[in-house]
Amino acid sequence: MDLAFFGVQLLNGLQYGLLLFLIASGLTLIFGIMGIINLAHGAMYMIGAYLAFDLTQRLGNFWLAILIAVPIAVILGLVIERLFLDTLYKRDHLYQVLLTFGLILVLNEAQRIIWGGDVHSVALPAPFDGSIALTDNLQYPVYRLFVAAVCLALAGAIYWVIRHTRLGIVIRAGAVNREMVEGLGINIRTLFTLIFSVGVALSAFAGMMAAPLSSITPGMGDSILITCFVVVVIGGIGSIKGAFFGALLIGMAETFGPVLIPSLASMLIYLIMALVLLIKPRGLFA
Amino acid sequence: MLHRYPKRVTFLLLAGLALLIAYPAWGPALFGESSAFFMEKLTLMLIFALFAVSLDLLVGILGLVSLGHALFFGLGAYTLAMASPDFSPASLWWMLPLVMLVTGAVAAIVGVLVLRTKGIFFIMTTLAFGQMLFYTVSTSSMTGGTDGVFIMFRPSLAMGETPLVDLDNPLTFFYFCLALLVAVYLILRALTRSHFGQVLDGIHDNEHRMQALGYATTGYKLIAFVVSAMIAGVAGMLAAMQYGFANPAQLGWHHSGEVLMMVILGGMGTIFGPILGAFAYELLLYFYEHLTNHWPILMGMTIIVAVLVLPRGIAGLLLDPPGRKTSLFGPWSAARDAQQAERVASASQASAGKSAGEVSS
Numbered sequence: 001m002d003l004a005f006f007g008v009q010l011l012n013g014l015q016y017g018l019l020l021f022l023i024a025s026g027l028t029l030i031f032g033i034m035g036i037i038n039l040a041h042g043a044m045y046m047i048g049a050y051l052a053f054d055l056t057q058r059l060g061n062f063w064l065a066i067l068i069a070v071p072i073a074v075i076l077g078l079v080i081e082r083l084f085l086d087t088l089y090k091r092d093h094l095y096q097v098l099l100t101f102g103l104i105l106v107l108n109e110a111q112r113i114i115w116g117g118d119v120h121s122v123a124l125p126a127p128f129d130g131s132i133a134l135t136d137n138l139q140y141p142v143y144r145l146f147v148a149a150v151c152l153a154l155a156g157a158i159y160w161v162i163r164h165t166r167l168g169i170v171i172r173a174g175a176v177n178r179e180m181v182e183g184l185g186i187n188i189r190t191l192f193t194l195i196f197s198v199g200v201a202l203s204a205f206a207g208m209m210a211a212p213l214s215s216i217t218p219g220m221g222d223s224i225l226i227t228c229f230v231v232v233v234i235g236g237i238g239s240i241k242g243a244f245f246g247a248l249l250i251g252m253a254e255t256f257g258p259v260l261i262p263s264l265a266s267m268l269i270y271l272i273m274a275l276v277l278l279i280k281p282r283g284l285f286a
Numbered sequence: 287m288l289h290r291y292p293k294r295v296t297f298l299l300l301a302g303l304a305l306l307i308a309y310p311a312w313g314p315a316l317f318g319e320s321s322a323f324f325m326e327k328l329t330l331m332l333i334f335a336l337f338a339v340s341l342d343l344l345v346g347i348l349g350l351v352s353l354g355h356a357l358f359f360g361l362g363a364y365t366l367a368m369a370s371p372d373f374s375p376a377s378l379w380w381m382l383p384l385v386m387l388v389t390g391a392v393a394a395i396v397g398v399l400v401l402r403t404k405g406i407f408f409i410m411t412t413l414a415f416g417q418m419l420f421y422t423v424s425t426s427s428m429t430g431g432t433d434g435v436f437i438m439f440r441p442s443l444a445m446g447e448t449p450l451v452d453l454d455n456p457l458t459f460f461y462f463c464l465a466l467l468v469a470v471y472l473i474l475r476a477l478t479r480s481h482f483g484q485v486l487d488g489i490h491d492n493e494h495r496m497q498a499l500g501y502a503t504t505g506y507k508l509i510a511f512v513v514s515a516m517i518a519g520v521a522g523m524l525a526a527m528q529y530g531f532a533n534p535a536q537l538g539w540h541h542s543g544e545v546l547m548m549v550i551l552g553g554m555g556t557i558f559g560p561i562l563g564a565f566a567y568e569l570l571l572y573f574y575e576h577l578t579n580h581w582p583i584l585m586g587m588t589i590i591v592a593v594l595v596l597p598r599g600i601a602g603l604l605l606d607p608p609g610r611k612t613s614l615f616g617p618w619s620a621a622r623d624a625q626q627a628e629r630v631a632s633a634s635q636a637s638a639g640k641s642a643g644e645v646s647s
Contacts, residue, residue, distance in 0.1 A: 037410075039543075084590060087594060093405060094345065094546075094554075095597060097351060097543075097546070099593040099594070101543040101589060102588075102590040105583065106590070107586075108582065110583065112580065113580055222539075229414055233411060237406060266422055267418045273414055274415075277399055277400075277402060277403065278399065281403050282403075283407075
């Protein structure tokens, strides 16, 4: 592996890791604050990608499509939270797992009914459809860099909101002691609805961002969900910082694994997870 | 955990068993030409019932929600597929112990890791370990990749040269699965009533207290995990015998979700509930598949509705029919919490009333 190739892989790993972070952060926020395990998180990623595809086709503009798709995702999250999750907060995780598993079946099949079983793709949007030259014969697509930058900016924004705003204080307090926050006169129900909608929308947004990078397939949500579970377990459930470093670690492992150790590539991330669990059963940053 | 079920449950179970045994008598009359097909369906339901019962030991009795139980089911299937000779049937005398040994050994390794975690971590790690084997198997050429492996000959059960049971005969295989299910059910019932089962029950309720009482809870959990995995492995082996192949979908996490649904639909923690759940789930699936191509959407909605309105499953309805107020039966945390809250509320009300009475007098 020469240096340029290494550099490209490094960028790919970074970009993929940051994308994973967007999805995993929603997952870990929803669990850490609301105590809800949301299996339908991956399905939202898929819906985001299909929304981006569909709306780009209709409107002819990727950016306009995203502008419309994000509110749709937020509303979908809002509806799911109000309709189904409301009754589940006091129940065992088991029921949350099952209900969101049922949601996956419904969402996956709804996708099939609306968009069919074909594989789709979205063209790289202008002005990021070009490439920059790394070396004389090695190009790197600008859109990947753009996605990395957007993810990084969002990661920073999430960190800032949680650390330095009043809303962030309430969120952190809610994660520690729900009753106390309620006792202080804060409407935790509204907060939960907000967190769930935003978390789910983050996942859908990641799907939209990923649409021009990868093919859009019916089962794309399932595999990304499992990968994000690994990220969250490694980082520590409920920890945004953990999700960030976990996502980068897994992003790198998934990009370098097939090149360096092909025989172990398919199970590498699970081996990493097993190793982390052996050393720190509650995750690296919990 | 309730150790004696009401008579109606025992009656229902025995009636169901009698009905299954008598299938050759009423099956052809009811289904006509497709009676053989329905018997194969019933055989699969028995196998899934075995699988669901094994998961109930973890979820219902021990309170550990596993979303990777299909790992052991698939492992059993693949063990059979890989260890079967190409041109002759394997002997079940060594195949069955081999499947139990392999699934048990893998469960011991996985168990040591996942049992370090609790609650949501347990869900996620079992899921991840299941997917680990799923991806390994579906990318390896040795296991036939996504196509899986075909099993050319069903294992035979023979004493020396004389065959004891002809497993190739669908009816015999149906009875064989039924007998295994009944045996496992009785063993698990005995297990839950034994001291070992009481300890598991105690761990479910309060692990710290059990530790304080001097129980090495991790060891107990590990044994239960391994036993549960072995039963699931046997179920997987039977499924592979029935299908004639082992493929990655048998150990994917969707399969784990389905069996979890069977347990809940039937009523967890009761051992007999998941059997009813497996039958109910498969019947619903069969019905939906015939209704529409988009059956997953109906199945998904059914799961959602079942979770929302029937958290204690079919067994809950049987043990505690709607209309009866008191419940002796409460391995469900929600129901138990509600009861506890009620008890506390009524107790505090009583004491409040008492003190108020004292003041007024």
